[in-house]
Amino acid sequence: DTGVSQDPRHKITKRGQNVTFRCDPISEHNRLYWYRQTLGQGPEFLTYFQNEAQLEKSRLLSDRFSAERPKGSFSTLEIQRTEQGDSAMYLCASSLNGYTEAFFGQGTRLTVV
């Protein structure tokens, strides 16, 4: 499968625990995005990378969230001290640049109990 892949697909965690998600973009894609989607809503922008550089982080994102893309390939999104409000689908997308199609992964569904 040469599309965007995310791991894990589902994650259930207790409130206060840390979680980390991984995204593997399409190999030649320079740009990588993280979005969060709750039921009935559109994907909400979290952050994005151009190669290994994190170019923007949403003002809505608390300090508990951090993302990395150390070698400009895969990316990780970590949420520290999870809260119930963090429960959502976390989507990763990649594109060749900002003018071309962004391909989405299947997402990681996080449930905080």
Added chain:
Amino acid sequence: GENVEQHPSTLSVQEGDSAVIKCTYSDSASNYFPWYKQELGKRPQLIIDIRSNVGEKKDQRIAVTLNKTAKHFSLHITETQPEDSAVYFCAASRGNTDKLIFGTGTRLQVFP
């Protein structure tokens, strides 16, 4: 900040009828406008996109129109089929320098 509004939130049509979904954007520097279709439990997938240097683009039963002056763009689906039933999202970005901002989605139901 940037904002994309999308209407209607739900749309029900009879098979064979047309469906129109409208979006407005706030950032006048936006120049790339994709539309995504998301079926239940699946990833969003691009169905059509338009750049600001054109006013309309068609791909078989799907068309998108863009009015930069009014800052709105629309998705038109003709001869709808039950398999068109899904949630559709519009988005806008400044292209090479920015991220995609999505609308809140339109749930389209096509009844046989």
